[in-house]
Amino acid sequence: MTLPLSFVFFVLLGLSVYFYYHAKSGIVRKAALLSDRTKALPSHYGQQSFLWAFIPSFLILLVLTIGGPNYIDQIFYNKIQELNPTFNESFVSLILAKVINVSNGKISTGEENIIMLAKDYKIAFEQLHFFRGLVVILCAALLGMIISYRQKPGSNAREQVEKFIVNIFFASAVIAIFTTVAIILSLFFEALRFFNLYNFFDFIFGLHWAPNVAIRTDQVAAEGSFGMIPVLLGTLLISFIAMCVAIPIGLFSAIYLAEFATPKIRDFVKPTLEILAGIPTVVYGYFAALTAAPFFREIGFSLGLDVSSESAIAAGAVMGIMIIPFISSLSDDVIRAVPQSLRDGSMGLGATKAETIYIVILPAAIPGLVGAVLLAVSRAIGETMIVVMAAGLSANLTVNPLESVTTVTVQIVSLLTGDTEFDDIKTLSAFGLGLALFFFTLLLNIFALSISRRLAERYD
Amino acid sequence: MIRKSIQSRRARETRLKIYGITSICFALIMLATLLISIGLNGYSALQQAYFKLDISVNTEKFVDDSGAPDNNKMNLFNWDGLVQSALREFFPEVKDRDEKKELFAIISANAGYDLKEIIKKKALGSGSHTLSVWLHLSDDADQYLKGRLSIDIPEEDRRINNKQIAWVNSLVERDIAKLKFNKTFFTSADSREPESAGILGSVIGSALTLFVTIMFALPLAVMAAIYLEYFAKPGKITDFIEVNVNNLAAVPSIVFGLLGLSVFLSTFGLPRSAPLVGGLVLGLMTLPTIIIASRASIRSIPPSIREAALGLGASKMQAALHHVLPLATPGILTGTIIGMAQALGETAPLLMIGMVAFIIDIPTTFTSSATAMPVQIYMWSDSAERAFYERSSLAILFLVAFLISMNLLAVVLRKKFEKKW
C-alpha cells in the first residue's frame, strides 16, 4: 500500500475541515446541554480544532518529506560502506547514486549487488511513505478528536486561536532572521572548508587568482592560486565606472524632477525611468556584450587605443545605466522628504532655486543621498549578469578601464556552473568569495540604511 | 548691490536646470537605444525560412503485425534520407559526395525529425499518401535570406558558401523556400539547432517557478507584515527583525543562489534544476520586498479605522484581519506584483541552482528539470550561432513587454485604489 504525498495532504486537509465543523456543531450542542452561551463564536472553536488537527501534522509531514529521504540515503550509505569497508567516501556516494537511479528506473544495470540494494532501497522508500502517511493521518485524527472533545463553552477559544495565529505570524517574521542566519552559516561553513585547504591570508591578500590550474585532483602541488585582490580590484573598478555614470546622472535627474519639473513632465519621466529599473539585468548584460562592448572598441580603435572586447568600461557603463533609476528614485524620495517649510524659508529670504537647492535642501538631504549612493554601490558590487556576460574571466591586476577584468560575481558563477564536484577546492573557493561579497555588501547596506533612517527620523 | 550679482545667480540656476534636463534625456535616450537595438536585432526572429517538400509516404510501413501504429518502426525509419532525396530532386546536378553534404547543410539538421513529428500528428490512414510539408531551412540559410549574413566578406570566412547561396536563391526563385511566421519559436523548447529552438519550455519553467515563489512568499510576507505592524512589541527582537528585513532586500541576488545551493540542494537534497528550488530561492529573495510594501500599505491605513473596530470590542486580531487587511490589499498586491516582476527577471540565483541546463523537454512538474526565460536568454546570447542572438533578442522583447505590463498593472492598481484618508 502506497500513500503518495498529495493523497496524504488532502486526507489531512479533509480531516482538519471535518474537525472544524465537528467542533463547531459540538460546542453548540454542549452549550445547549448546559443551557449556557459559548464564550466565543462557535466558529472559533471550529478554528481551534482545525489548527490543532492541521498544523502539527503538517509540520510532521514536512519534516518527514524533507528529512526522510536523507535518512534513508544515510542508512544505505552506511550499508554500502559496511559491505565494502575499503571504498572511499566519494566511491560510496557514487554507488549510492547508482542504487538510487536504478531503484527509480532511470538506469539499468547488470550488477547483482546493486540490483539487490536498489530493491531494498525502493522498499525502504515505500515503507517511509507508508509510515509518513500513517503518522500524519493518525496524528491529525487524534489531535482533532482530543481538542474537540475537551472544548468547553466556557473556554475562550477566540483568545487561544488568536494567540496561536500571532505565534504563526511571529514565526513568519522570524524567517527574515533565519534567512540571514542561514546565509551566514552556509557561506561560513563552506568557506571554512575552503580555508582548511587554502590559507586564509593568502586568499585575502593574494595577488594572483587562477583557479583553473589544477585539473586533476592528484595535482596537489600545482593547485590553483586563490588570491582575491585582483578579483576585488576588478569588482571595484567596474563599480567605480558604474558610479561615475550613475551618480551624476541619477542625482541631477532627481534634483530636476523634484524641484524644477512640472507635474506633467514628472508624470511622464518617473514611470519611464522606472521601466529602466524594471528591465532584467540579463537584458543589460546582452546589451553590454553585444552592443556596448563593440561600440567602445570601435571608439577606442578610431582613437588609436586598444580596447579589450570585454573591457571594464563597457560593463561598467552599462551597469551605470542600470543604476541610474535606482539612484534617481531614491534621491527623489529623499529630496522630497525635505520639508516644504525649509524651501519657503529660503525662497522667502530671496534665494534663487539653485541656491535653495545647493545650500539648504541638499545639505539637509545629504544623509539620505549618501545612503542611496551606498545602496547603489552595494548593488553594483553584487550585480551579476551584466559582468558575467560582458566582463572577462581572467583576473588582471589592473585599473585600466580599457582592459578586461573579472569580478567576484563572475568568478562565483564560473566556478559553480561548471561540472565540478561539490567538495572541490574550486567550488569551495566560490563560497569564500560569496562570504566576502556578503560581508562587503552587508556592511554597506547596514551603514546606508542606518544613516537614511536617521534622516527620516529627523523630519518625522 | 543685490541687482549686480543677480545675473550670475540666475545663470547658476539655469546651469543646474540644464544638467538636470541633460541627465534625464541621457537616461531616456539610453532606454530608447536599449529597446530599439534589441528590437532591431530581434524582430526578424518572428520569421523563419521554410522550404516546401512534396513527400510520399506509405503508412503501412509503420504498423505492427496487428495493424496498429508502431512508434518504434516510425522512429527507426530513415526520415533524413527521405527529406534529402526529395531535396536532391530539385538539384539533379549535385552528385559529388562533398557537394551533397553541402547541399544538405542548407536545410535543418532536424528536418527528418520534424517531418516524422508532422506525419505522426496527421495520423494518416493506412495506405500511400503524398503531401506537401514545410520544413525549416538551416539557420545559416535563414540568416542569409534575412540579410543578416554579410556576403561581402571572403567566402572562406562565411558560414555559407557561394554554392549554397546559389541553391538557396534557386529555391526561393522557384517559390519553394520562403520566410514564414516562426511558429516553432512559440511552441517548442530549447534545441541545439536555432531553427528548432523556442521559448515555450522556458516560459513554462518560469511560470512554474513563479507559482512556487508567490505561494511561498506572499502568505509569509503578509503574516510577517501584520505581525511587525500590529503585534510586535517594540524591543530588541523586533528591531533585529526589521534590520534583517531591510538588509535582506539589499543582499545581492547571487548570494540567495549560494544559499539555495548549499541549503536546498546539498543539505535538503532537493533536485537540481527544479522549479521548486528556483521558486523557493526567488521566494526568499522577494520576501523582504513584499514585506516592506505590505507594511507600508498597512501603515497607510489610518489608525482611526482600527481604533473604531477596537472600540466596538473587536480583538486586535479581528481589527487587523477584518478591517485593516482588506483595506491594505491593493497596496499589498501592488508590492507583490513588483516583487514578482523582479523575480521573473532574475537570473543569477537560478544559475547557482542549476536551472541553466540545456533542456529539450517542456517541464511538466515542479521537480522536473527546467530553465527560466532570463536564463534562456543568457544561454542563447552565449551561443555561437548568429541565429540564436536573434532569438535571444526576441525573447528579451517578450520578457520586457511582459514585465512592463506587470509594472503598469501595478501602477494602475495603485492609482485606482489610492485613497486619500
Next chain:
Amino acid sequence: MTSKFRTKKVEVSYGDKKAIRDISLDIEKNIITALIGPSGCGKSTFLRCLNRMNDVIENCSIKGSIHLDEQDIYGPDIDPVELRARVGMVFQKANPFPKSIFDNIAYGPRIHGLASNDSELKDIVHNSLEKAGLMDEVKDRLNDQATGLSGGQQQRICIARAIAVSPEVILMDEPCSALDPIATAKIEELMNELCQSYTIIIVTHSMQQAARVSKKTAFFHLGDLIEYNDTDKIFTQPENQKTQDYITGRFG
C-alpha cells in the same frame, strides 16, 4: 503718511478656483498692518502675493497690480529673488534650516553678497540677533544647531534671519500660531520694536493679537476685502455688519 504697498484689484486663482477677488488697499510705511478673517478667507494668499511666494505654487495665476514704492512687483523687469530680498517673510511654522544658528542668520547675507568679509558678516549676524532680542539667549552657542532651540526661539531665529537681509517689509504669516503665550508675548514685543524701521504685515487668527500689535487692520471674508481701517476703529465701531459679527465671535 506714505504708502509702501499699493494693490489694485488683485485677484488670485488656483486653477479654476478664485482664492481672492478685487483686493485694493494701501499699506502704510513703518507701521504694523494686520490681516484678519476666518480660515480660508484668502489673507495668507494675499500676503504671499506681496513677495511673489505664490510663484512657487503650480497653476496659481494673479491679476491686478501690486506696487511696492510705486514699482509694479509683477512687472517684467522685476526678479522675484530681488523682490524677496526687499520683502522678507516669516512663516507660520518656525522653519530654521538644519544648520547652526550662525549659518541660519548668515544665509541671507551670504546668498545676496551683503557682506564683503567675515567680520562684516559677523556684524550683520550679531546685529540681527540683537534686534531680534535673541543675542543674550544664544550668544554662547552660535554654532549649535538651530533646530535644537525652543519653538519660540526658533521663530525669533527666523525673524532675525529675515532682518539680516535688511528688508524694507517683513511679512508674517501667523507667526505665533504654534507658540505658547509667553513666546507669543516676546514676539509681539519684538514686532513693536521692529516697526520703527520696517513695514510689517501680519496675518493672524487671533483678534486680540491684531488689536494689541497693529495700527491698521484689514478684514477678509471669503476672498473679499470687507473692511480696512485703523485697528481702533475696526474693533470699536466697525462699519460693516460682517466685521461686527466676526470680531464679536458670531462666526469664524
